[in-house]
Amino acid sequence: MRWPAVLLRLKVTIAYSVLAATAAILVGHLGPHAQWHVLLRASTNLRNLGDGHVGTLVASAFLTDGEPNWVWLGAVALLFAVAEWISGSTRFLLAFAAGHVGATVLVAAGLFVGIHADWLEDSLAVAVDVGVSYAAAAVAGSLIRYLRGPWRVLWAGGWLALVGASAIADPSFTAFGHATALCIGLTLGGYFLHHDAKALRDRYIADAATESVHPTSAMTSL
Incomplete structure (x- = not known):
């Protein structure tokens, strides 16, 4: 396969990786106060979402809190490349968006309930919450489709154990x-x-029906 075809097949991963790396470099060159201000404005925290700043749902996916972790960004790029390669750009984007937006909205809803019920601290409403980890978790989970038999159980169980241990x-x-x-x-x-x-089942049934309506030449010659 030629390089243009490879690049086209991984176009979403490449575009995301370039933008995320550029954002990391630019934010990394800012002073501590300016960096904090940028991250706070791009954060998907409860305050920003409550004020209608839905653009943070996009911007936050390209930023990281603190110093850029190039090992982490490289691992994410590799995961995204594998996912886009085997599942296609459309399904990859669907998993990315569903994980990032869906988890963010549910977390915000949980924080809203927790803060108003006095179960959680009010400061969590303005916490800095940026990064692509929600999307990465969803993309990793969606890859279960492309595994077979017991590997699906191992894949799902391994990731669930990992996030469970992290939560503990x-x-x-x-x-x-x-x-x-x-x-x-x-x-x-x-x-x-x-x-x-x-x-696949519908296609098999359609093919079988077609063969029954149009018998082969070997059958008609009998």
Whole structure:
């Protein structure tokens, strides 16, 4: 396969990786106060979402809190490349968006209830919450569609154990978000599996019906 075809097949991953790396470099060159201000404005915290700043749902996915972690960004880029390569750009984007937006909205709803019920601190409403980890969790979960038999159980169980252990070690709203995003991804993977199986079954039935209506030449010559 030629390089242009490879680049076209990974176009979403490449575009995201370039934009995320550029954002990391630019934000990294800012002073501490300016950096904090940018991250706060782009955060998907309860205050921003409540004020109608829905653009943060997009901007937050390209930023990281603190110093850029290039190992993490590289691992995410690799995960995204594998997912887009085997599932296609449309399904990859669907898993990305569903995980990032869906988990963010559910986390915000949980914070809203918790803060107004005095279960959580008011300061969480303005916490800095940026990053692509929710999307990455959902994309990882959606890959269950492309595994077979017991590997699906191992894949799902491994990721659930990982996010569960992280939640126990650091019980926070982001841990809940990662678990939620993973469940969204696993649900999407199950839907993809059902959808593809149904499409294959319908095609088999259609082919069988066509053959019964139009018998082969060997049969008609008898």
